[in-house]
Amino acid sequence: MSHEQIDAYLAQREDDLIALVQDMVAINSQIPPHGDEREIVKFLQETLTRLGLADELTVIGPSEDRPSLIARIRGTGGGKNLMLNGHIDTKPIGEAREQWRTEPLEATTINGTMFGLGTTDMKAAVAAMIYAAYALKETGTPLSGDLVIGMIADEEAGAQLGAKFVAPHVTGVDAILIGEPSGWDHDWQGIHLVSRGVCGFRIIVHGTQMHSSLSDRMPSVNASLKLADLMTRIGAELDVPFTPHPLGQVGPTLNAGVMISGGTFFGVVPGRAEFACDLRTVPGQTKDEVAVGIEAWLDACRAADPELQVEYSFEPGLDWVPWSELDAEHPLVTATQAASKDVLGEAPPLGVFPGGTDAPWYSQIGIPTLPSFGPGVLTCAHGPNEFVSVESIHQAARMYARIAADFCR
Template sequence: MASQPSLLTLAERQVTETLERRRGDIVDLAATLVGFDTTASRTGADGGEVPALQALLAARMQSAGFEVELFVPEPDDLPASRMLAAGHDMTGRPQLIARRPGTGDGRSLLLNGHVDVVEVGRREAWSSDPFRARLSAGRLYGRGACDMKGGVAAMVLAAEVLAELGVPLRGDLSLNTVTDEESTGAGSLACVARGLHADGCLIPEPTSGQVWLGSRGVLLPTVEVDGRAGHTGLARGDELDGPGVGAIERILPILEAMRGLREQWWAQRGPGETPGWIVPTHISAGEWIVTFPDSCSVQLHVTYGIGQADADGWGTAVEREVEARVRAAALADPWLAAHPPRVHWSTDVPSGTISADEPIVRTALGAAASLEHHTGITSQTTWIDAITFSRSGTPAIGFGPGDLANAHTVDESIDVSELVRAAQALAVCAMRFCGVAGERSPRPRSERTEGVAQPAGLLAAP
């Protein structure tokens, strides 16, 4: 075995060496988690396979000596928020909070991860069953392997090994697995509402081992336009004067307007800024193959940068900008001017960031440096639950295994060696952030953030 980096304490070396020996256990747990179909769109009384997965993790954490709470939030348990529709239903989707008390005089650390995954799409496009993990050439394949069941496996093994070795953490260590991250963020919001908090939080999302300080916000509007039903066999040269008007073609000016708006955002961005983007993700129209569709709706995924958010981090200003661009496009089109499009707004998950000087950031950077990982602070774009915790007073960062480019893809996968490195980094972070009774963890110069530039796109909102 290669010698461990000298910047680790004896206790840290013991933990990291144990996790290296437990490589197979980390992979086995990740593969087991992939085997549960926890697709985010699944709702209803049975909750798909979320209850079984959460029960498995609860049993493991309880066996490791953690205090375990497993609960299904009721609609009244959720706070009023732009993130959620009124009466948001989480039936069948339990949330897990596990806690190992410290000796009482250290900082508390939260490890959070989501267990829901996105739809697999066309199964025939996959090389193998997306819910039966496959190990090939050092990579683990399956839906959620990268985003983020691999990260969850890494944090569970890190917590288990710390407990099994009897590492006397001075601060409390909590582990939290949630649902709904891929849709509304309701899982972590419910846990915060239940009182979950800590002095710092690590979320092993697929950050390629880098530190994400925050993220852009997300709006999910639907734009609807009217057509006029009629027999397509009677179509003639001037459709607007014919028996029918196809709503699909009438929505094209709106899509072009959204393309122009997103390009404008990027053309006008400041140095290092990460503005928003607009992606049409779902379109619905048509009733019959020989009938002009009399309506068409398109769902948009609208991200917005921190600099585009309002003073509270929400996307109200972006909503107004999108609506104004839709109105302008409609006025320039004869049919839409007479039949104005309608914009329906659903949820808004806020943007946010934390300072690079936060102790949790310095701890993550220092642990990675001691493990000789190539880690820095990077700007990122996708929304993660870190925003919910940071806004509630628990500074949180993304810091985990896997490349985001592999998330949500056909044949999603993750490098097994990254899972081991992530588990080691998370364990060392826990020891340094919470503190170890009777031992002073090293704080090498590399842990300090003097001279570490915070991306301009992640500056705190005013």
Template sequence: MSNLQEKISQWLQIHRQEAVHFLQQLVQFPSTQGNEASVQELIASKLQKMGLEVDQWELDGIALKKHPYFFSNRETFLGSPNVVGVLKGTGGGNSIVLNGHVDVVPAGDLRQWENPPYDGLINDGKMYGRGTTDMKGGNLALYLAVETIKQLNIQLKGDVILHSVVEEESGGAGTLAAIMKGYHADAAIIPEPTDMRIFPKQQGSKWFRVHVKGRSAHGGTRYQGVSAIEKSSIVVKHIEKLETLRNKRINEPLYKNIPIPVPINIGRIEGGDWPSSVADLVKLEGRIGIAPNEKIEDVQQELDSWLKELAKVDTWFDDHPVELEWYGAQWLPGAIDEKHPLMVILQANYEKVTGKAPVIEASPWGTDGGLLTQVGKTPSIVFGPGTSSMAHFPNEYIEIEQIFKAAEIIALTVIDWCGTENGGVNK
């Protein structure tokens, strides 16, 4: 273990309890969409105390709306400020964005939670609660990494730009706003819950809605109607075939262990309005995965054409074509070269800290890395603590130890990437 690594590890060890308490505080703010102001206040004050230059601002809906990659269900962003903290380098080094979102998805059905979702209860080395894994735990790893560097008085050459953004869960308006304000860099790390795997490629995704038509009739004479519920199973099956087709095309080695690299998921169905009437309309809502090398527009075009083929499956669709609507949210795909220097540095530090080679994969979901890469020209790596399978689900938790491991790895990576005045790159 190098001297620097030992110091970082020790510092983290000493401040562990305090850090866990801070995470608990973060979790106790139910920072769902539109309710992020209080948690951002706490974070801004934390970054300030750490000695960063802090910028806090409410998103400008009018300016954002003009951007081609703006996608949101909101027009104004009252109650949803962004916070950016900058640790200025002495110059001549690589800059880095450390990006994390503070918005969390709703807790959902409370009966499915064993403990209240915003308590941040700790048990057996895990902290439970909405947002622990997605991604307040990852955010804590970022604060800790930067704080350690500051506290150990390591003078970085490149700038560290810490994004604490809103709106990741619904289209990325927070990160887009940060980029538009100039907060981009030479590369980025996003500690979304990868379970400590390194994701150089990130799948994008886009939500869609399909309106399936039927013909109404009284349920007692249902043979006089055409059930949109029955027709919708045909549509679901048809879309599944497109998924198979699209995934056969994927030859990205990082996806080799993934059963369905870019899934199409139909997540919601709703139709009909009376038990004893034949349903004349069913709405299907889903997300289509976008491979790292794909353009959103091409994927939209492909689904649209595919749905037109339904008429060949069932003549009903000849005169009653389904309607395709793009709505809700989108995440751009992102990719960083696997040989990118930041990838090399991150992997080396992962090995140094854990003693094992990291797992390199492509992400099964979108992150703000797509926007950072495509709009901010900031190639991004997704790497963080937390179990992705618990994200968005009841009883979400994070293994606390992972957070400190991630903090150590990120601190070392930032030092290597940004360069130092008073520490060596080879510690």
């Protein structure tokens, strides 16, 4: 079956593909306690059944209220099996609700751009994967290997109840492509062979909780002031060794103060304060090295300030989301380059995805995984007015169909 026939079929179904994205955005799958994945998994089960893509549908999760969905479309046999993977949860709307120009849980298209929570991260990619599989089936494109679609929970909260749980149960898969948005300034800026890891930790400062009116008469330590000093210094002073990655000489990033808390109320000198740090790691780094770096920095801070009482703790569930890396010579990379050159006119360069993905949970158990190749730009994710271009959704479906046809042939 020619690419032209697949494209022609997808062209006939363009409105249906966009409608699927709209339906998915309308379902609240924000991470708990703001929402959960149960309704969207039920909806996707019904959709895949309606489209005839329910050869094998498996709902899997650590509990009924945190489900993921795996669909397997059987090939004729003898070929390699490919999994197209996307997460179906979203970050919370959060404190930026009033900055949205459209309703977050309603996909609104303006001049070829669709706005809505989860459009770029990453419900559009999941919809494109489904319609790529549908086009292959309806055009009779022969696949020797199986095509698997993974619709995974809990990615936005660290994947402990999603891909980390699901990965050991994924069998008979030779490679995985994750549809995370692969642009930052514009669509399709890279075929990302690396995803950075995530290391979350907190710096906790202790002070003297007491009546604030006495702070000029009795010795006291204001934990919040001590914290402010540390928070402004950690970015420049924390030394964690790394080797820049050859794909762009990328290193780690540290964001201090992604969350802050401290103090009791007016009239009270703060006796405790803490700030959270988000460290994005690169291949080669280890949690032990990060711990050594933090401890060395805090020791130096204590030596310089005898009043300072400070400790740190890694964040449960986000203490170490590993980095992931795929060999540039892997057949999935070759298939992705060929598909993107055919559809986009030129294959995007190989690169490093700035964030973390579900990739390490699969690659750590031996399944080669491409961490990011999907529609949209990461720039607008996790904030107000998230968007994806309609054109990139259709391009994604065409490329995913080609990649599957090539890899599973």
